[in-house]
Amino acid sequence: MQRWNRKKAHFPLLVLFFLVFVAVTTFLHSESSIHQIHENPDHVHNHQEASPVVYVKPNLPAHLNRASGILDRFSGCNSTKEYSGRKISWVDRSQQPGKRREGLQGCDIFSGKWVYDNTSHPLYIESDCPYMSDQLACHKHGRSDLGYQYWRWQPHNCNLKRWTVAEMWEKLRNKRLMFVGDSLNRGQWISMVCLLQSVIPADKRSMSPNAPLTIFRAEEYNATVEFLWAPLLVESNSDDPVKHSLNERIIRPDSVLKHSSQFEHADILVFNTYLWWRQGPVKLLWTDAENGACEELDGLGAMELAMGAWADWVSSKVDPLKKRVFFVTMSPTHLWSREWKPESEGNCYGEKEPIGVEGYWGSGSDLPTMRMVDNILSKMSSKVTVINITQLSEYRKDGHPSIYRKFWEPLPPEKLSNPTSYSDCIHWCLPGVPDVWNELLFHLL
Numbered sequence: 001m002q003r004w005n006r007k008k009a010h011f012p013l014l015v016l017f018f019l020v021f022v023a024v025t026t027f028l029h030s031e032s033s034i035h036q037i038h039e040n041p042d043h044v045h046n047h048q049e050a051s052p053v054v055y056v057k058p059n060l061p062a063h064l065n066r067a068s069g070i071l072d073r074f075s076g077c078n079s080t081k082e083y084s085g086r087k088i089s090w091v092d093r094s095q096q097p098g099k100r101r102e103g104l105q106g107c108d109i110f111s112g113k114w115v116y117d118n119t120s121h122p123l124y125i126e127s128d129c130p131y132m133s134d135q136l137a138c139h140k141h142g143r144s145d146l147g148y149q150y151w152r153w154q155p156h157n158c159n160l161k162r163w164t165v166a167e168m169w170e171k172l173r174n175k176r177l178m179f180v181g182d183s184l185n186r187g188q189w190i191s192m193v194c195l196l197q198s199v200i201p202a203d204k205r206s207m208s209p210n211a212p213l214t215i216f217r218a219e220e221y222n223a224t225v226e227f228l229w230a231p232l233l234v235e236s237n238s239d240d241p242v243k244h245s246l247n248e249r250i251i252r253p254d255s256v257l258k259h260s261s262q263f264e265h266a267d268i269l270v271f272n273t274y275l276w277w278r279q280g281p282v283k284l285l286w287t288d289a290e291n292g293a294c295e296e297l298d299g300l301g302a303m304e305l306a307m308g309a310w311a312d313w314v315s316s317k318v319d320p321l322k323k324r325v326f327f328v329t330m331s332p333t334h335l336w337s338r339e340w341k342p343e344s345e346g347n348c349y350g351e352k353e354p355i356g357v358e359g360y361w362g363s364g365s366d367l368p369t370m371r372m373v374d375n376i377l378s379k380m381s382s383k384v385t386v387i388n389i390t391q392l393s394e395y396r397k398d399g400h401p402s403i404y405r406k407f408w409e410p411l412p413p414e415k416l417s418n419p420t421s422y423s424d425c426i427h428w429c430l431p432g433v434p435d436v437w438n439e440l441l442f443h444l445l
């Protein structure tokens, strides 16, 4: 079932590169018409003016903080050498090791099957959601087979809690729910906003497109549902949601604090990170690096360092009685149809049905990455709840936008005549798969 093809590995990365770029541009275009009503004074909007000590490890001497600066898209490396082997050390400070918060022993809600159910799903109508992204609005962009909207996730040994908007709002009353991550996580955030917004009168809700932090607010509940663009979790040169430096990825593997200054006051946090680590080697600029000297490491190794810095933040800053933290596992891609249909040459384009083979696994979900993530999260089970979307989303080759989304770059005729060549098999149509990720979140909350 598993097929690894080294030769082909570069192509999806290029596609991803392009799509991530398009995705972000698309998103901002579609959001720019939404008014900014009011700002939350808790948030630092201008990185340059804020005190630099906020962004780096507080235990560093002040002169190093200043000298190291904050990464942005203009940052570069003065020199690059091989990875030194330096690690992030973090201690698990959980008071009650092993005490999981799931509370549902005996039922693995992530093990199950998709059931066609056009009475319970979709949970909202695409055109009824004013915050829908043109990148994910597949029906609007010409998709006529709407079967992808009608599937419900059915765990093998129990039922999922039935989604109720009113109950979700009660859980969110006086709280900040924040999604932190990449464009897949942003899709889940848009899904959540679409799921929640319908019961709030138009004059009682607002959206502030304050990239990299975007905030949906519902007055009567005194609640917000926010998205923070942080595709690599730690500080990086790709933290501008519109203009990322695409030639090389530079991260500060030991600094999650540029982002945590924005998310530390959220009550419920939903993190993800994965695809941005799949684009080749990453440059590491340690906070104490002298003269801008970088080290280079493969994506998996770099992701492990970033997860370590994140784990360090969670284990030292999160009180599980006051804050809920979720981690969403890797979102699968469907770039090679031969993985589910031997001998075929396509990708997700034209797919209308989920895969029915139990346990199906494609090359879009990297096993070494999964093992590394498992290993870190297993040490944090008292503070982090896993939303394990990988296997269930693996089945959903039908759920991607393919050609049915807005493309901001004009497509040349040779591409248009070959739909597979520009299909988006990474993101997910809405209503669709990310709504189910949110039903799982609702179930676990």
Ligand SMILES: *[C@@H]1O[C@H](CO)[C@@H](O)[C@H](O)[C@H]1NC(C)=O
Pocket: 118, 119
């Ligand atoms: C649901 O699907 C069934 C079988 O495809 C179809 O007969 C029925 O009309 C559908 N109902 C709705 C509300 O779409």
Ligand SMILES: *[C@@H]1O[C@H](CO)[C@@H](O)[C@H](O)[C@H]1NC(C)=O
Pocket: 174, 175, 176, 222
């Ligand atoms: C509104 O929510 C914030 C937390 O997000 C809380 O600090 C504040 O007390 C709440 N306001 C009221 C009036 O309940």
Ligand SMILES: *[C@@H]1O[C@H](CO)[C@@H](O)[C@H](O)[C@H]1NC(C)=O
Pocket: 078, 290, 291, 292, 293
């Ligand atoms: C790059 O090296 C030059 C010359 O050694 C130095 O002046 C400059 O500060 C370095 N840049 C960074 C970002 O450290």
Ligand SMILES: *[C@@H]1O[C@H](CO)[C@@H](O)[C@H](O)[C@H]1NC(C)=O
Pocket: 110, 329, 370, 373, 374, 377, 386, 388, 390, 391
């Ligand atoms: C997610 O589920 C897969 C099986 O589908 C499992 O192998 C993996 O360990 C799980 N990951 C986490 C972090 O729970």
